[in-house]
Amino acid sequence: MAVFDVFLLEAILNGLLFGGVLALLALGLNLIFGVIDVVWICYAELVMLGMYTVYFLYTVFGVPLALAFLAAILLVAGLGALLHQLVIRPVLASEPINQLLVTGGVLFFLQAAATVAFGIDFRNLGLSLPSLVVGEIFLPWSRILAAATALLAMLGVWLFLRRTFLGTAIRAIAQDRQIMPLMGADPGRLYLLTSAIGGGLAGLGACLLVLQYDVHPAIGLSFGPITFMICVMGGLGNLVGGFLAAFVFAQFISVGGFFFHIEWGYVMAFVFFVAVMFVRPQGLFAASGR
């Protein structure tokens, strides 16, 4: 019985660490939704491109890992801005659902482009960091590092939004799209900036994920849906709600996967999500209905 409890504890701790990375992914998506009112269905595909960037720079071109990370973050940030400029902007005025679907087209495009360019092989960095051993509990350092970085990045975004002039402008335009332009804010530029930040967060997420997972063209499909669920459960656009929901989800997957198969962990997380939607459609942690 005692052994059982240790493994369960390990699953819970791993869930906490996994939650940190999920929270980071959800943050980028949530920020974009909160400010621009658009759901990037292709968000996880941007993460996938970031993972490929790190992989190729590090293993093929021998670039130091830190530089490869920086390049990936900048590249995906640029892609985020490009996505907004080329794809989202033309449909900003049309029906909301079109904005969601147009990024679905980008999803197909990026996934196919990655397959054409890189093939369907599973690739990994070939790094293996040791595990932190506490008693009988094994926690991979890559996960601890990822969760810690994710927390720091989230704190950074939080401070940026709260303490800086630009951050305040972004929060203001999220609150009222009509009035803010009259106050002299340029929504086009703020949207572009937000998209770049959202992309940058996807790039950072890519750096943390590539330490733990193989990259392949369809990896977005395994992270994408879960990220959307987290954002919706936290209340789309609600950054704190998304943060908490990420940990709830991660526990479902980790502990559920501990008791059953990993797929059942995901199934339970999704069932929980659907159940929550029926009890609180505005999101589990929404302070007020949107």
Add this chain to the structure above:
Amino acid sequence: MDLLIPLLIAIVVGLLPVLAPIGDYHLHLVILMLIWGFVYTAWSVMGRFGLVSLGHGAFMGIGAYGVTLLWNELGLSPWLGAPIALAAAALFALLIGWPCFRFRITGHYFALVTLAATEIVRLVIVALRDLTGGSLGLTPKTALAEGPVALAALQFAAKEVWLYIALLVWLSGVLVWRAVDRSMLRYALEAAGQDEDAAASIGVDVTRAKLAVTLLSAVLTAVGGVLYAQYQLYVAPETVSGISISLQIVFAVIAGGMFVQLGPTVGAVFTLALTEALRVAIGHTIPSLDGLIYGLLLVLFIVYMPKGILGQALALASRRPRRAPAPARA
């Protein structure tokens, strides 16, 4: 018109094997176009009212796997298995739909809840790998060993038989679309799509209207799943369920035209023809090139031609003659 044209198409396609023997490969393409055209039409029955579901892979998966599992495990004929699978799809639609509509989950939220639904079905199929074969897929036990026609098992060796089955199912799908188009339900849903409160205030039971059209759409989609499984004699979680297939459904409908009767069918013809043309032109040397072009086209469609191919064509055609006859008044 909306009765005549589908019937004409059905007659022409039905006469194909008799008048112009086109070979198994082309016959196969036509059958796939009909099956997918039917599934896309089933989606647009609700999609056209702003109920954009990203979860129709769930219904297709339940139909396809339901009928195959009942046949393989219990030896239940698809003639009995299909109604059970359809009932299961309807129940699932009810389970997702009722709370969604009751609590007014619309727009982005509805799309994402249905997305979760389709992922649940895909993951359950993968997780039950002892029963379903997991990601490797599942093959219905063959009944074609004794002869080319196994009526009880709903398996036929001849493609011609499938052409007529698919044609019949497609035609009934298009006619269901027409029936909804002419019903009071349509007006109720269009009103609710504009403003739920206003619609409710003039006596529209919004929840019930949405639920009715969702159940109809789900059951039709499950029929498509059954048909697909019986025709292909192979189902895999990725090809009948999950996010990719759900997105594929939505995009083909948008490409063809969401708001016109034959738009989804045009979408099916267009996407399949595109895929095949690229495959023939380039071969397998560059995998996924079709997906690349497909994705790009879809973005362009939504940005520049949101009405879709057929919708845009009909809009252009109807604009011209209307201008021609000048109002003659005495």
